[in-house]
Amino acid sequence: MTHERFPLAQAVHGEAIEQETVIGIKREHQNVWFQLNIYPLPSPQENAPKKLFLSLAHEVSEAVERGRDLSQTAHYDALTGLPNRALLNDRMKTALAHCTRTGQILAICLLDLDGFKPINDTLGHEAGDEVLKITANRLLENMRGNDTALRLGGDEFVLLINDLKSEDECVLVLNRILASIAKSITIGESVCTVTGSLGVTLFPNDPSDPGILLRHADQAMYKAKEHGKNDFEMFDPTLASRHRANRSTLARIAKAMQKKQFELHYQPQINCATGRMVGVEALIRWNHPVLGIRSPGEFLPLLEKDDMIIEVGNWVIQEALAQWRLWKAEGIDLTIGINIAARQLLHSGFGEMLKTVHASLPEGEANPLELEILETAALEDMNSVARLINDSRRLGYTYSLDDFGTGYSSLAHLKHLSVDALKIDQSYVRDMLDDPGDLAIVQGIIGIAEAFDAKIIAEGVENIDQIMMLIGMGCEIVQGFAIAKPMPGDKISAWLTNYNSNPIWQTARDSYPSRGQFEMLVIEVAHRHWFEQIERAYRDGAIEKGRMPTLESYDQCKLTSWYLGEGAAQHGHHSLLHAMDVNHRKTHEKYQQLCDQVARHDGISASLTLKELNELNNTLIMAIHQLRFKESR
Numbered sequence: 001m002t003h004e005r006f007p008l009a010q011a012v013h014g015e016a017i018e019q020e021t022v023i024g025i026k027r028e029h030q031n032v033w034f035q036l037n038i039y040p041l042p043s044p045q046e047n048a049p050k051k052l053f054l055s056l057a058h059e060v061s062e063a064v065e066r067g068r069d070l071s072q073t074a075h076y077d078a079l080t081g082l083p084n085r086a087l088l089n090d091r092m093k094t095a096l097a098h099c100t101r102t103g104q105i106l107a108i109c110l111l112d113l114d115g116f117k118p119i120n121d122t123l124g125h126e127a128g129d130e131v132l133k134i135t136a137n138r139l140l141e142n143m144r145g146n147d148t149a150l151r152l153g154g155d156e157f158v159l160l161i162n163d164l165k166s167e168d169e170c171v172l173v174l175n176r177i178l179a180s181i182a183k184s185i186t187i188g189e190s191v192c193t194v195t196g197s198l199g200v201t202l203f204p205n206d207p208s209d210p211g212i213l214l215r216h217a218d219q220a221m222y223k224a225k226e227h228g229k230n231d232f233e234m235f236d237p238t239l240a241s242r243h244r245a246n247r248s249t250l251a252r253i254a255k256a257m258q259k260k261q262f263e264l265h266y267q268p269q270i271n272c273a274t275g276r277m278v279g280v281e282a283l284i285r286w287n288h289p290v291l292g293i294r295s296p297g298e299f300l301p302l303l304e305k306d307d308m309i310i311e312v313g314n315w316v317i318q319e320a321l322a323q324w325r326l327w328k329a330e331g332i333d334l335t336i337g338i339n340i341a342a343r344q345l346l347h348s349g350f351g352e353m354l355k356t357v358h359a360s361l362p363e364g365e366a367n368p369l370e371l372e373i374l375e376t377a378a379l380e381d382m383n384s385v386a387r388l389i390n391d392s393r394r395l396g397y398t399y400s401l402d403d404f405g406t407g408y409s410s411l412a413h414l415k416h417l418s419v420d421a422l423k424i425d426q427s428y429v430r431d432m433l434d435d436p437g438d439l440a441i442v443q444g445i446i447g448i449a450e451a452f453d454a455k456i457i458a459e460g461v462e463n464i465d466q467i468m469m470l471i472g473m474g475c476e477i478v479q480g481f482a483i484a485k486p487m488p489g490d491k492i493s494a495w496l497t498n499y500n501s502n503p504i505w506q507t508a509r510d511s512y513p514s515r516g517q518f519e520m521l522v523i524e525v526a527h528r529h530w531f532e533q534i535e536r537a538y539r540d541g542a543i544e545k546g547r548m549p550t551l552e553s554y555d556q557c558k559l560t561s562w563y564l565g566e567g568a569a570q571h572g573h574h575s576l577l578h579a580m581d582v583n584h585r586k587t588h589e590k591y592q593q594l595c596d597q598v599a600r601h602d603g604i605s606a607s608l609t610l611k612e613l614n615e616l617n618n619t620l621i622m623a624i625h626q627l628r629f630k631e632s633r
């Protein structure tokens, strides 16, 4: 009998134990007999409480020895001598219990060898076996006694690394293991190498059950393979919990679909040249029974990562067509812009679905659907998308590139895709009156559309100045809150009636800027931007820093070159032009004065000068306005 002793808490209650007492019945576990004893140790002082010890006695009988051989075959891998899959559960449980007790980290790792199959195929199975044996030894050499290396089968291993104090320590061990696996192996005349892809999850940071921990390690291992092998990848439990949350949101979206809680709103698109409504864009809304109308930003990004977007996208098309039929019955004929998600566009059934939809249209009717695709989606698989566009164009579908300017399409891509329209992204439209860079982009996009003979639509138009500017640049179709917010389909007809008598849009239409006026608008934007930079620098602590940004001087200013060139040619010696120039010079001089005060850290004078500069700049902009309108008369 072999005895192993474990200290117990002091005996406080019950009878004093004076001699060894058997407290456990002899039991057999995995072919070994166990007996649990409890006994006191002699105490140095007479009345001191006795320390108690548990002893575990085990006996290996002859029969047991025989059993042990059988057990070895059942639980250990014959090739490498490592525990096999049969011991996985046991080892996991023991390691988890150990970690929970010690409060340290357990790394659960799944290792898959890279490049093992070619060795088997080219050098034969014996060589493959040798590689596995050597790898198993290398694993053991780099792990501690109470860690586990287990062969799952083939070239897959599970590693349980105990007692880690930090993630950094774990990284060190993993790198050591990977480096050791990757060392070359000599088999007979041949030298070969394998590497390892390791997927790792750390308990208790990932507090899952054993089976799930292994699944997480497995997922991470696939990532390690994807990312180029011979490396490890850590499973991220925060990502996993986000994933769970996402799944439950997706389930709620699926329910919302069943309960018909989705609806479409429609936003008018106006041609400013004719004053007519030329189309609408269909925009999805979730009419939530408790939260009310939810906009797509709240649910689409998630939906777009799931195949459910295809079902939702098909519903959008059916719903829009149903609305189109209702409008037709009222005598309203409109093109409907439909947003197509990347996943839906690239799905193999998309072309067929378009054919089915086309077949359902009344005979002889023009196809009313304009499919809005994102530049980024189109570029993902440009050849297929180009083919799809060409094929479905025969069925009357038209295409626009949505949010144009935010992707990376080149002119060659545009030529290849041959879309019917470009929609200028609303971020450029929103800022173009304040930021000359955005204005230049809008102008560039309009030029590109003209070059490719594509329709151009500006979205996110919020005020009349933007409309004026767009018309000046040659973009006549606009969509945005300045015209109308998206609305339910049954409101469009009433809106159209009111729209005809809306005086603001009449003004916008009637006061088309000429090219000359447009140029002045650009200059006006540039000067407003010039002043904003000064204001921002002042707010951001120019006084403390003792310096202002270096901005255009009077001589470098666009307005000066216009004044000397186009301005002089158009307005000659007109007093308005002269007054504007005097004001312009003063504005730049004021800025110089401000720079000097800032350099002296004279905050009081500088803030007065900034105010005066603001007034001068406003007067200047008014003067440019006056000249602009004088020109239009």
Ligand code: C2E
Residues within 6 Å of the ligand: 267, 282, 283, 284, 295, 296, 297, 300, 313, 316, 339, 340, 341, 372, 402, 403, 426, 459, 460, 461, 462, 479, 480, 481, 482, 486
């Ligand atoms: P988008 O296709 O670029 O649609 C224009 C977005 O700008 C809409 O937002 C619209 O309400 C908003 N908008 C229009 N005019 C203005 C304006 O003057 N100012 C401002 N600030 N915003 C304006 P919404 O409806 O929230 O849609 C956001 C995006 O969701 C859409 O951008 C589109 O990419 C996507 N989306 C909407 N409906 C669908 C759909 O049925 N299917 C798919 N796949 N995507 C959709």
Ligand code: MG
Residues within 6 Å of the ligand: 281, 339, 372, 402
């Ligand atoms: Mg759109």
Ligand code: MG
Residues within 6 Å of the ligand: 402, 403, 423, 425, 426, 459
């Ligand atoms: Mg857009």
